[in-house]
Amino acid sequence: MKAGLPTSATITSVRKLTSDTTLFALRCDDPAAAGAPLPAVASFLPGQFLELSLPGIGEVPISYCGIPSSDGTIELCIRHVGHVTIPLQNAKPGDAVGLRGPFGLGFPLKSYENQDLLLIAGGLGMAPLRSLLLALLVERGQWGELTLLYGAREPGALLFLDELLYMSQSSDIRIYLAVDRRGSCLEGIPHCRAALLPALLDQVMLQPERTHAALCGPPIVYTPLVERLNQLGLADERIHLSLERRMKCGQGRCGHCAVGTYLCCTDGPVFNYAMLKGIEGALV
C-alpha cells in the first residue's frame, strides 16, 4: 500500500457532548498483529492531527483528542460544521471512515519536563488539549504544577465537563473554568465563573521562568491571551499555540495551510509564539 493511502476504520462508540459536538472512538479495521506496534495512525503525539474521510464526501483534518491506547482506539472530538463533519452527525457505531496520519508536530513534551504547565483552551480547542492533558496526567511525576484554564460560550458548551470536574478533585491539577455569557447558571459547576477566557489568567500565579503555556482556541482568543502571558513575564518561546488551517494533503505539498514561511501540516500545527510573531494574520 502506498504511503498516504487512508486506512479503513470503524466507529466503535459515539458520545454526544453538546448539541453540535460529538466524541467518536474509532479503531482501524486491520489491527496490528499481536505484539506488533500500533497501526501508524493510532500511534501519535498530543497536538498532532489526522485526515478523516467519508467516502464520496471528502477528507478533513481533525486533531487527536485522546492518547494512544493499547487496543488502537482513536478518540476524535468533532464539531459538526462542514461538508464532512455535518454528515458525521448521523454516524453510528459500526460505520466506516478512512483515516490517514498522524501528521504534524505535536506539543514539545520533552521541553516540558520538570516545568510548570499552563494549558489554556477555548471552545473546541479543548479537543487537542485534552490529548495533551491526558498525556501529562499519565506521567504526572514528570512535570511541575499543572493548571488548566478553559472557557466556552455557555455552560452547556463546556466539553468534557464531567472528566474535568473529576480531575479537579485531585491535587494533580488545578482547573479554572469560564463561560462567556453573563447570567449563565453556574450551579453545580465548581471553579467556573462568567468571564472571558483571558480573565482567568488573573487567578493564576505563575513562575514565568519555569512555565510553559499550551494554547488552543478559536483565533480570536490568541492575541489577548498572548499579550496577557507576555505581561505575566512568559517568554514567546514558552508559549505554544495550536493553529487551525485547512490542511488538505497533510504532507507539505498542496499549499493550503501555509502560515507565512511555515506549513501548518509539517512545521505545526503546534508552533511556539516566537515563530509566529512577525506573521500578520497567523493568529487571527
Add this chain to the structure above:
Amino acid sequence: MPNTITEQNLRALIDTLVKDGSRVVGPKAAGDMTLYEPLAGGTELVLGVLPRRSAKETFFPLCEDILSYQKMEGKMTVEDIDLSRLPSTVLIGALPCDAAAPGILDAVFSWDYQDEFYLERRKKTTIIGLACTKSDDACFCTAVGYSPAESRGSDIFLLPLEGGRYRCQIISDKGNLLVERYKSFFTDEEGGNALPLSQPSMEKLDLQKIREWLENNFESDFWKEIAERCVGCGACAFICPACHCFDINDEGSEGKGVRRKHWDACGFSKFTNHASGHNPRDVQPQRYRNRIMHKFKYYDDKFGQTLCTGCGRCVRACPVGIDIAAVLQEIMKYEL
C-alpha cells in the same frame, strides 16, 4: 557523435516514438491556441510558439485519481492506482521556461512525502527542450536567472540552426539513451549557424535583494496597492509552470468512487477557508502576497530555488493586467 537533427527527422522521430508505444507530448494546435498535448504524429508538432499553458501537466495533471474506494459490508476498502500503467513519455519541444520547471518542482514533491504520481511520471519522461527564438514583451526568463538558451531541466536540448536543422546537446543519461536508440534520425554533421535566439528585454533581478525585502515587508501597504485590482480568478496559478498547489476531493457516491487531486490556486478566496467560517487569508492582498512570497521567498527558504522561470504566462493571462515582473521591479526600487 550525433550532433544534429533535421526538422523533417524530428517529425519522423515523433512518428516512430508513437509507433513504438511512447506517449509523445509537444506543442500542438488546439483551436486558436497552442497547447502541450499528446501528438498523434510528427506533423502535429507546432514549432516557434509558446503554448498557452505550461508543460507541468505532463507530470502533474490538472486532475488525477489518487485512489479508488468502495464500501462493502459496511467496510471501506481503498485501492491503489496502478502507476505501472503510466506510459513512457517524451516531452518534445519544451521551451526552456517549461523544461526547467519540473527540476524546481521535484523538491516539493519529494522532500518529505514522496508524491509517487508525480515522481513516476518524472521517471518515465524524457524532456527534449528547445531553445527559444520567439519571445514577447511578457517574457522575463533572463530576469529570474534563466535564458532562451537555458538547457537546465532538458534531457536533450535542441538549438535551431539555419537550414531547418537543430543542434542536439545531450544533457542526461536519459537523453543519451533516447539518442542511442534512435541514432538513425540524427547525423554527425555540424550544421549551419545558429538562428538568433529571442532576447527578453528585462534586466536581471536581484532575487536575493527581493527575498530580503519580502522578509521584512510582510505587513507593507505595498500589498494592498498591488493587489487591489486582483479579482482572484486563479488564472495565473493554472497556467504557471511552477505553481503546485492542489486540492483533494472525492468523486462518486458513498458506496463507490475515486479520490482526486486537482490544481488549486492560493488566489481563490476560499483557498484557506475553514468550515467554521474562519479564513486566515480573507482579503485579496493577503492572498496575492502569499503568491509572491511563496514564489520568491518561502520556496527559496525551503528548497533553495525560486518558483518562477519567467515564462510570462501569468502576465499575459491576467484579466486585470497585473504584471508579476513589474511587481518585482517595483520591489527592487525599495530600500531594504
